[in-house]
Amino acid sequence: MRSLVERQHHVLDDAQLADLTSLIFAEAPTEHRLVHTPLTGLPLAEIPLSTPSDVGCAVQQARSALRAWTALSHRRRAAVVLDFHDRLLAQREDVLDLIQLETGKTRANAFEEVAEVANVARYYARSAAKLLAPRRFRGALPVLGAATERRLPRGVVGIITPWNYPFALSLGDALAALLAGNAVVLRPDPRTCLSVLWGLRLLLAAGLPPGVLQVLTGEGDVIGAAVARGADYVCFTGSTGTGRQVARLAADRLVGCSLELGGKNALYVRADAPLELAVDVALRSAFAAGGQVCAHTERLVVHDDIADAFVPRFLEAVQGMRLGVALDYGYDMGSLFGPDQLQRVGDHVRDAVLHGARVLTGGRARPDLGPWVYEPTVLDGVTAAMDVRDAETFGPVVSIYRVRDDEAAIRLINDSDYGLHATIVSADRAAARRLAPRLRTGTVSINESFIASWGATGAAMGARGHSGSGGRHGAEGLLKYTVVQSVAEQRVGSLAVDRTAQRRFAGLFSGGLIVLRRSGLR
Ligand code: NAD
16 A cells, blocks of 8 residues: 555656646636545545636637648648557556556556557548548539538537546547547546546647647536537537436537447357356456446346356356556456445445345455455346346446347347447357347447457447447547538539420430439449
């Protein structure tokens, strides 16, 4: 504990803290928020909070800065982002410390955030020019006219992000918006804004013009809502309840929004699943970042034929996990984010037990390891009477459900308001691929945790039902930050038809359409 506190002061000394917080758009802050590190529960930083009038100014300044940014070619914008990519990887240890201090997760989970941001930076820097390139189409009359479809930036994009993967979600979404030619007003959770500010500092060093990316702090229902009211497009990541409120704010102004919301994700262990693989994938799917990942597994759906072999082996693996907090690699699971998370997780387990569920392993807080550490927990006998059956726990609690065949598994997986992610473990990958389209989820991973879908940056991650509208990564993750404009021009002649020739024109035009149809053209 003593060495952790010393490390904390070494990682985040007063000068660095002052430098990072100076990047917050807060012109005359009247309030500060004292933030604690989940590693020790001790104070980490005093964060100046932006005010609602700061939001208006930030949007205005971002709009002014936008001109210089939009005027740059794709190549110049990509060069800034690729330089940022290289600096990030070279200086990763610094931001890993910050992410761990802010979130309490393990260093390996913190590294996922760095890897995600580097992947997004590289992917869009290399593909934006192609994805955004103007597309030419035939005009109303072939040869005589033509149309060009262009993807134009939306303007100032508002991005609101939660505390669980602050660096990855904030910077990843911001980079895509920036590479589409927008300015960004970003409102991370103030409790986890330091790693985001560190990223902003690095982007400025890499050549991002000042003002193009503004970071605001302040309470969600005040400053987050003000961002949603002021931006030309809103990208929200968080819970389903808040997502609904943000969607209403966007709808009132008829601006677009993307919603990346919660999940109650399932992992299906098929009868033919290789046992060790199933155990390993289930372990990492359920307990990554203490279960505080939107796509992690909370429902373990196990085929009857393998359940008796799988369950004891899985429990043994869960009991063998190394829990603890340290600013270094080596632990399998770290701390929960804070007292509210600890309360929520404990409440779900207590409610389940009260209604007859069995705790197969875990089910206890571990204050001896850290103030908000909770054991990885496996429940059995969960029924619809229990909160944990349908509500997102967002913690290290997974429930086991046995099924007799694939059809029952599909029914159970789809029996959720959410529709974010599912995993299938099977020796027969072709069979798993056939099951995937029948699952009502935005992403499916086969024989790997959600990291497989998350790491496939070129493939868009969707979401269904109460998990939102999705659209991170892939072409969609960039194009959502654009508006489409088509410019059609008449090269020769006119589309006007003389009144006396209209019948003849209709006949000729219909004939032309039939020729197009027969020749296989569109
Ligand atoms: P939350 O909805 O409470 O808050 C999310 C963000 O919105 C925070 O920054 C918060 O301050 C802000 N906010 C709160 N009220 C607001 C309002 N009225 N207007 C605008 N912004 C407001 O969620 P949380 O507890 O911070 O995060 C956990 C949730 O996020 C979980 O449900 C998790 O599944 C989800 N999540 C989803 C994804 C995804 O990609 N689908 C990724 C990470 C987390």
